[in-house]
Amino acid sequence: MHIPDGYLGPTTYVTMYAVTIPxxxxxxxxxxxxxxxxxxxxxxxxxxxxxxIMMFNIPIIGGxxxxxxxATLVAILLGPWAALISVSVALIIQAxxxxxxxxxxxxxxxxxxxxxxxxxxxxxxxxxxxxxTQEDKRRVIAAAIAGYVSLNMSALVASVEFGIQPVxxxxxxxxxxxSPFPLNIALPAMAAxxxxxxxxxxxxxxxxxxxxxxxxxxxxxx
Amino acid sequence: xxxxxxxxxAVGMLALISPLGIIIPKWLGADGAWGEWDLSALEKVAGxxxxxxxxxxxxxxxxxxxxxxxxxxxxxxVESIGYVLSAVIGIALVAGIMYIITKLLGRxxxxx
Numbered sequence: 135m136h137i138p139d140g141y142l143g144p145t146t147y148v149t150m151y152a153v154t155i156p157x158x159x160x161x162x163x164x165x166x167x168x169x170x171x172x173x174x175x176x177x178x179x180x181x182x183x184x185x186x187i188m189m190f191n192i193p194i195i196g197g198x199x200x201x202x203x204x205a206t207l208v209a210i211l212l213g214p215w216a217a218l219i220s221v222s223v224a225l226i227i228q229a230x231x232x233x234x235x236x237x238x239x240x241x242x243x244x245x246x247x248x249x250x251x252x253x254x255x256x257x258x259x260x261x262x263x264x265x266x267t268q269e270d271k272r273r274v275i276a277a278a279i280a281g282y283v284s285l286n287m288s289a290l291v292a293s294v295e296f297g298i299q300p301v302x303x304x305x306x307x308x309x310x311x312x313s314p315f316p317l318n319i320a321l322p323a324m325a326a327x328x329x330x331x332x333x334x335x336x337x338x339x340x341x342x343x344x345x346x347x348x349x350x351x352x353x354x355x356x
Numbered sequence: 357x358x359x360x361x362x363x364x365x366a367v368g369m370l371a372l373i374s375p376l377g378i379i380i381p382k383w384l385g386a387d388g389a390w391g392e393w394d395l396s397a398l399e400k401v402a403g404x405x406x407x408x409x410x411x412x413x414x415x416x417x418x419x420x421x422x423x424x425x426x427x428x429x430x431x432x433x434v435e436s437i438g439y440v441l442s443a444v445i446g447i448a449l450v451a452g453i454m455y456i457i458t459k460l461l462g463r464x465x466x467x468x
Contacts, residue, residue, distance in 0.1 A: 138392055140413035162461070171462035175360045178451035178458070179367065185450045186370045186443055189423060190377040193386030200389060201377070220454055227450050232442060233418030296391050303408060311408030313391065314398075323390050351359050 135200070135292050135324075136188075136228065136243055139236030141313040143303035146295055151241030157249050158222065161215040169216070176354075180208040181220035185227065188234075192335055200332035203247050203288065206255025206281040207340045211347065213356050214256040221248040246292045255284030255340075256356075268352040274345045281340030282333040286325070289332070293317075293324035371443035375436035382432065420445070 142150070169177075184204040191199040209217035222244045228234040235243045262276035297317030300310035313320070347354050381387075388397070395413060399405050420426065423446075424438035 135389065136392060138413065139415050140409035140411070141391060143408060165458075165461045168465065169458055169462040170465050171459045172466070173462060174455045174458035178455040179360065179363050181454040182367050182447040182451040183363075183370075185446050186367060186374060189374045189439070189443055189446075190370075191381050191386075191389075193381035193384040196385045198388065198390045199381045199386045219457065223453050223457070224446075224450050227446055227453070229416075229418075231418060231420055231446065231449070232423050233416065233421040234423070236412075237416045238412060292391070305407065310406050312406055312412075313409065314402045314404070314406050315391075320391070327390065354359075 135203075135247060135289060136225070136235030137239040137246075137292060137295065138233075139238050141236070141299070142239055142242055142295060143299055143312040144238075145302055146299065146312075147238045147242055150239070150245050150295070154241040154245045154249060157218060157245075161218045164215045165219065173212075173216075177212060177216055177220055180204075180212050180217065181223050184208055184221045185224035187339065188224070188228065192332060194327060194331060198327055200289075200327055200335075202281075202332065202336040202339050203251055203285060204339070205247060205251030205288070206259065206277065206284045206336065207343050209252045209256040210259055210277060210280070210340070210344060210356055211354055214252050217252045217256070218248050221252060242292075242295055246288045246295070250291050251284050251288045254287040255280045258283045260356075268355045269348060273348060273355060274341050277344040278337040278341035282337040285336040286328045286333045289324045289328040290321070293321045296320040296324070367447060371440060371447055374443045375439045378435060378439055379432060 187204045188201050191201055193199050203221065205217060205221050208220055212220065225235060225244050225247060226240055229237055229240050229243070259276045259280035262279060263270070263273045266272050294317065296313045296315060297320035299313040300316045303311040305311055344355065393401055395405050395410065420438070420442050423442035424435050
């Protein structure tokens with residue numbers, strides 16, 4: 135889901151930077167008020183986990199690969215604003231150092247996986263886990279569903295960004311200038327693989343780690 | 357052992373087994389993520405490479421492209437070593453940056 139350089143035209147990638155930067159600014163302001171420096175090891179861990187879990191490419195036999203992002207898990211453990219920054223830092227290093235995702239598309243990729251991923255995951259989790267104690271079994275189910283929905287929302291938003299390119303940016307002769315696949319190809323292709331496989335991987339990872347924390351450090355669950 | 361220490365061991369273990377993320381897809385004939393083709397793969401999938409895409413695609417040269425040593429195919433064993441090293445470097449960098457950000461943002465709230 136790391137959109138490379140060239141697949142989004144300037145209209146889209148500039149817009150996505152403009153949309154994402156305010157989220158970073160709000161997150162920085164919120165954290166500036168609430169964060170304590172003793173939390174540093176946990177935020178470092180959250181970012182590191184998100185970074186490394188994205189390296190586990192999951193194959194569809196004879197087809198494409200995808201991966202979990204850890205966005206929902208990190209959001210449940212660190213809160214959405216700290217998670218937004220943690221996942222963004224992981225994505226930015228992936229782009230700059232490892233060429234996983236472009237640099238023109240950092241705004242878009244951070245919006246898809248960090249902003250949409252974190253807030254969808256956190257929102258669904260809070261909704262299902264509402265009025266439960268931190269030890270309640272419903273929290274594990276909430277974490278699983280939240281992870282599944284979150285990754286699928288990230289994929290959906292990414293597929294729309296891909297799919298609108300042929301409409302937004304055309305040459306004088308009507309040829310697509312950037313990602314060449316229209317929405318009716320991009321959206322079903324990305325939606326199907328995430329609905330059928332990658333979403334479940336995110337769900338299982340999120341639920342298992344939350345279950346572990348519930349048993350050992352339930353006070354860490356948001 | 358503290359939770360933090362256990363979690364670091366878990367992240368370290370993930371780094372060590374991270375090459376599974378390239379080995380298993382290769383075994384199962386899976387060919388990378390949708391929409392992340394390089395130029396030659398895109399030409400096969402789409403039949404052509406859009407001109408704007410071609411112009412922007414090479415804008416950034418990552419020092420450790422695709423979590424490996426730069427330049428060429430050196431077989432799965434070498435790729436796996438590069439992958440683990442990339443995981444370790446990436447984890448250290450990402451964790452270090454987050455650690456510093458948190459220390460800076462959190463300093464003035466510590467007294468509360």
